[in-house]
Amino acid sequence: MMKKMSFAAILMAMLCAACSSKPDPEQLAGEMIAKARTDLQNKQYDAARDSIKSMRVKYPTAIAARRDGILLLDSVELFQTREELEPLGPELDAERVVLKGMMEKPHYKKNPDYFAQNRKVFAMEQRYDSVAAKVKFFEKKIEIDKSK
Numbered sequence: 001m002m003k004k005m006s007f008a009a010i011l012m013a014m015l016c017a018a019c020s021s022k023p024d025p026e027q028l029a030g031e032m033i034a035k036a037r038t039d040l041q042n043k044q045y046d047a048a049r050d051s052i053k054s055m056r057v058k059y060p061t062a063i064a065a066r067r068d069g070i071l072l073l074d075s076v077e078l079f080q081t082r083e084e085l086e087p088l089g090p091e092l093d094a095e096r097v098v099l100k101g102m103m104e105k106p107h108y109k110k111n112p113d114y115f116a117q118n119r120k121v122f123a124m125e126q127r128y129d130s131v132a133a134k135v136k137f138f139e140k141k142i143e144i145d146k147s148k
Contacts, residue, residue, distance in 0.1 A: 029055045029065030036072055045080045049073065071145055078138035085131045092124045 032055035039048035052069045059065060099121050102114045 025059040025062040026065055029059035029062035030068075032058075033065055033068050033072060036069075036076075040072070040076055040079060043079075043083070045076050048076045052076070071142060074138055074142045074145065078135065078142065081131060081134045081138060085128070085135055088124070088128045088131060092121070092128050095121050095124055 032051050036048040036051035036055075039045075039051060052073045055062070055069055056066060095117070099114075099117045102108050102111065102117055105111070108114045
């Protein structure tokens with residue numbers, strides 16, 4: 001009788017172990033995506049990026065979460081680039097005012113400071129245009145990815 005009960009208990013334990021479900025990779029990956037969203041809201045761009053990349057490695061079968069991760073990673077890049085662009089406009093405007101002031105003086109083209117300022121403004125314009133193009137790229141990429 002005791003053998004039957006212990007056999008039944010072992011059988012029940014094995015049945016319970018076999019029936020227990022494995023953690024859902026979509027759910028676990030979704031938790032990592034939620035953490036990345038929180039990091040993005042807190043402007044912790046590197047942490048958000050790391051969470052997304054880690055999720056992609058840990059849960060390669062979580063297809064829906066990976067799709068969300070692509071959009072979220074693009075959003076991280078977009079927000080960080082917008083933040084980078086924000087101070088460039090006023091700085092560029094201030095340097096242009098300095099350049100314009102130099103141009104109002106007679107014989108300004110003989111002034112080496114004018115040429116230095118002109119190069120500085122040109123370099124800043126190049127930087128501004130480059131970062132602005134990056135913002136437009138990520139905006140368009142997100143738009144396209146959302147339509148898929």
